[in-house]
Amino acid sequence: MTSPTSPVVATQAAWAVGLAALLVEINVACDEARRRGWRQLDLSTKRQFTKGYKELVGMGLAANPEPKHRKRNPVERRSYNLAVAFDTHRASILRYMNDLQVGWTNNQAET
Secondary structure, three states, X not given: OXXXXXXXXXXXXXXXXXXXXXXXXXXXXXXXXXXXXXXXOOHHHXXXXXXXXXXXXXXXXXXOOOOOOOOOOHHHHHHHHHHHHHHHOHHHHOHHHHOOOOOOOOHHHHO
């Protein structure tokens, strides 16, 4: 079993915490753009956010290499699947950044 202070756990936390912070940062930028009446974020900002997203997801994929001579355990499988999902569904996840009419959450649909 991996201890909470192991390098593997630290690496997992680094990309996950970094990605969560980036998604919040993107949302703040989108809220500010909407407040200013902009129809979209400027291209350089979107490129910067997309680059950061790709780097963090890459860290997540690198932190979850295929184990040698065994199958992934359930924790490894969940971590790997999460990193793959963030990679595979990038366009959908970042849609709110590319279309300011799309909210960060679906909370308004639930009210």
